[in-house]
Amino acid sequence: MNIAKTVMLMTLLTLVLVFAGGALGGQGGALFALVLAGALNMGSYWFSDKVVIKMYRGQQVHSGPLFEVVAQLCQRNQFSMPQVYMLPQSTPNAFATGRNPEHAVVAATEGILQVLSRDELMGVMAHELAHVQHRDILIGSIAATLAGAIGFLAHMAQWSMLFGGGRDNEDSNPLGMILLMILGPIAAMLVQMAISRSREFGADAGGARYCGNPRFLASALSKLETANQQRPMPKVNEATAHMFIVSPLSGGGLASLFSTHPPMAERIRRLEGMSV
Template sequence: MIGNWLKTSVLMAGIIALFGVVGAMIGGRSGMLLALVFGGGMNLFSYWFSDKMVLRMYNAREVDASNSPYLYNMVAELAQRAGLPMPRVYLIDEHQPNAFATGRNPQNAAVAATSGILQLLSERELRGVMAHELAHVKHRDILTSTVSATLAGAISALANFAMFFGGRDEHGRPANPLAGLAVAILAPLAASLIQMAISRAREYEADRGGAEICGDPGALADALQKIDYYARGIEMPTAEAHPETGQMMIMNPLSGGGMAGLFSTHPPTEERIRRLRAMRVARA
């Protein structure tokens, strides 16, 4: 738990620093101070409301035992096995098979699955996926991933502002337009690298934890194999429009074209599957 709070603190500090750099580019010292204040406010806002923003972004609708008993009851059973409070459960009307967890702590968590993943996977495989998402909740990864998605999007918007409206140096003179272009390109890249440094090991740990929760490492391995194959050919428009949210998913939802590929923070699927298969052999 302490480790994840440290990761989140490092993430927030790193992106606050990026806000300061871009603010200085836009308006010198005054711009830097304003950007730092804005960044601090975004951190507080992200802590309390980023999960709601992401769920609304994906048009996720909350379900319960009456309107989606299959998914809801599965999550309830797995949450009990994991010793977690019952999270809110959401369904996203997207053809791409995918899922994610969000929220600031286990008491305020939510898990979301696409309609595509419910159609593609068997019950055994879907249990593996939802157990993976609950492992993120149990490890308290969800705050880090949700805050990073919100702040990375904000730093990208601020960098675009710098490019289109130019900047000022500390004496109020117009800044070099090439420098503004560089900031617009490098700032989102830097935000992505901060996300990437935190995200890759987290996925391996959630795979391991999910396998322990559902008691079947092979189920998650089979699910990842299916999702990886089918997700490649099905776009998720919201993720393409907001690539900074892609790192929240169990599988990279991005097509990988252009700048969107920079936000791919997932480890290789083949290695994830290999580790899960090794867990199954060790249990035998």
């Protein structure tokens, strides 16, 4: 279900890119923007583990409760053992990164060990391992590339309109260019966020299967949401917020459309209704 939804959303994002390229005068502009955005995002994809771990001052661990839980999950499900990092932040949270299961990193904050039981910690780390097994870092990088290309084309349209470049281009569509400037980046961001939310649901379901009990993760999510509301994580880089199991950013109402995470109540409801 989540795979089919992700494919549909990625297709929609591609169609927005095709429309944006057509509005600027053909496939050449869209291809150039796609290549440029791809080059920028591939660097992020390839080195994401090192960059993010350094950003949050993570230290690799080879023993202790966090390492033992990850090792147990990997042994049970016959996964490659990722690198395990502990982050010094007191706000409980966790994330996974890395370009593939053989070069993966899972990380959790020190605060998560203070609020979760071992079973709940197992549910959280199973969720993160699900992101690794589903290759969600790659999917997110592709989505970011497409969205970035659309944003680049919108900027090109803006400069073209300002300096009158569109008047000399028979293939350009002035109305399409105006719509691209206004709606293109918004549409791309909405679809990109929807893809991220879909992958979170997928990781919840996968994590529930990997740990053997959906209620482990459901209980953990409830505690993590409460803790993050009571003591938000300081100095969060918005570009990395989508990686965490619970969003470290606040927002509701209309802002939820641009959220990288699904509503917590819906995530918990789905988990509590699962059987494995």
